[in-house]
Amino acid sequence: MNDRIGTTRDGIVIRGARILGGEPADILIRDGLLVEIGQGLSAGESDETVEAEGLIALPGLVDLHTHLREPGREDAETVTTGTRAAALGGYTAVHAMANTDPVADTAGVVEQVWRLGQEAGYCDVQPVGAVTVGLGGEHLAELGAMADSAARVRVFSDDGRCVSDAVLMRRALEYVKAFDGVVAQHAQEPRLTEGAQMNEGAVSGRLGLTGWPAVAEEAIISRDCLLAAHVGSRLHICHVSTAGSVELIRWAKSKGWDVTAEVTPHHLLLTDDLVEDSPVGSYNPIYKVNPPLRTRADVEALRAALADGTIDCVATDHAPHPVEDKEAEWAAAAMGMIGLETALAVVQEAMVETGLLDWAGVAERMSCAPARIGRLRGHGQPIEVGAPANLTLYDPAVRAAVDPAGYASKSRNTPYQGLTLPGRVVATFLRGRPTVLDGKLT
Numbered sequence: 001m002n003d004r005i006g007t008t009r010d011g012i013v014i015r016g017a018r019i020l021g022g023e024p025a026d027i028l029i030r031d032g033l034l035v036e037i038g039q040g041l042s043a044g045e046s047d048e049t050v051e052a053e054g055l056i057a058l059p060g061l062v063d064l065h066t067h068l069r070e071p072g073r074e075d076a077e078t079v080t081t082g083t084r085a086a087a088l089g090g091y092t093a094v095h096a097m098a099n100t101d102p103v104a105d106t107a108g109v110v111e112q113v114w115r116l117g118q119e120a121g122y123c124d125v126q127p128v129g130a131v132t133v134g135l136g137g138e139h140l141a142e143l144g145a146m147a148d149s150a151a152r153v154r155v156f157s158d159d160g161r162c163v164s165d166a167v168l169m170r171r172a173l174e175y176v177k178a179f180d181g182v183v184a185q186h187a188q189e190p191r192l193t194e195g196a197q198m199n200e201g202a203v204s205g206r207l208g209l210t211g212w213p214a215v216a217e218e219a220i221i222s223r224d225c226l227l228a229a230h231v232g233s234r235l236h237i238c239h240v241s242t243a244g245s246v247e248l249i250r251w252a253k254s255k256g257w258d259v260t261a262e263v264t265p266h267h268l269l270l271t272d273d274l275v276e277d278s279p280v281g282s283y284n285p286i287y288k289v290n291p292p293l294r295t296r297a298d299v300e301a302l303r304a305a306l307a308d309g310t311i312d313c314v315a316t317d318h319a320p321h322p323v324e325d326k327e328a329e330w331a332a333a334a335m336g337m338i339g340l341e342t343a344l345a346v347v348q349e350a351m352v353e354t355g356l357l358d359w360a361g362v363a364e365r366m367s368c369a370p371a372r373i374g375r376l377r378g379h380g381q382p383i384e385v386g387a388p389a390n391l392t393l394y395d396p397a398v399r400a401a402v403d404p405a406g407y408a409s410k411s412r413n414t415p416y417q418g419l420t421l422p423g424r425v426v427a428t429f430l431r432g433r434p435t436v437l438d439g440k441l442t
Helices: 079-088 107-120 143-148 166-179 202-207 214-231 243-254 265-269 296-308 343-352 359-373
Strands: 012-019 024-030 033-038 048-051 056-059 061-066 091-096 124-127 182-185 235-237 259-263 391-401 420-430 433-437
Touching: 012 391, 056 359, 061 079, 061 343, 061 359, 079 091, 079 107, 079 420, 079 433, 091 391, 091 420, 107 124, 107 143, 143 166, 166 182, 166 214, 182 214, 214 235, 214 243, 243 259, 243 296, 259 296, 259 359, 265 296, 265 343, 296 343, 343 359, 343 391, 343 420
Parallel strands: 012 048, 012 056, 061 091, 091 124, 182 235, 235 259
Antiparallel strands: 012 024, 024 033, 056 391, 391 420, 420 433
């Protein structure tokens, strides 16, 4: 086991951090735990001191939806480069999606991904298992074997593809109940999105691009909420993107059904009109993503839903691609955006600066809720004595233009290049061991 993932033996005193944006306090870390929180804590001779005046202390962020590409597409990302990017973004744990090559549909593959994360040591990697064999949508994968594996898989998803067969989806929901698993659905009715290129609306009409209707997402969400209620199972909705989807999820929750949902940073900030008019020109595939960027009305609905808890958490859907896969004509370009290194800044811009969330709310939606949904042990816990020392120190006061040239990710397909965003992750601690200090990997 890489000793990077172990716990620090000497102590660390963090001085003057504002826990969840509150009053300044000192935090003492020892043996991977938070052992004391208060004013004027004394440091031992062997303790390291981290000055954190003006910085906000958050529990280490947890991502429910990351594409690390390994095995199979190491030209786009590896577990090491992806987790380095995650640490720089303030993350201490990520859930690695199953659409690798080979697909993570067996105990062997999920254990491989899990062990790669252990060896890299920059953050915990929790594999997501495929729902169906090879993401083919025809036969259930080895859900039980993956759940019983060393990786302890609890989230299953064919993300990138929808489990469109209602009978198969029902069986998956029934199966995961045995080990308190959850099926995370990529809500996209395939027949309604054949050849779809961007959000169906006025902009797609003007640009002559095949539209991607909101109902393609909403139809699957409504069906699967009913199925989850029928079998009494847990359902999670990936990357919600429409106002109609928000209303369906709100309705399902009002019934007491065990339905959760996520929204990506880019769907909280960007709109479909960027495809027509943006600083990088029209038809730029940097804005091509699945689900597509939607309208300003959808963005406002998503923000409100995240604020009121209808949407439970923020998930990056970090989707790295090599340059040749994105710098192509629109129809041929790959869908997806990277997001681990900018997620917290975008959430500050979209939710905190607008008064919709405070920092305690950010902690709930970017750490506590995703850890809870993923049944991830040791993460997403309150910053209190006795808790694992998984922490992020964040400076909300700085503003800077996004420059992907210095990213840890192998890929550069960010839609924020040149955009000025607030905030900077100054330090990240994984079980008390710094993975990032002064904004740099350790």
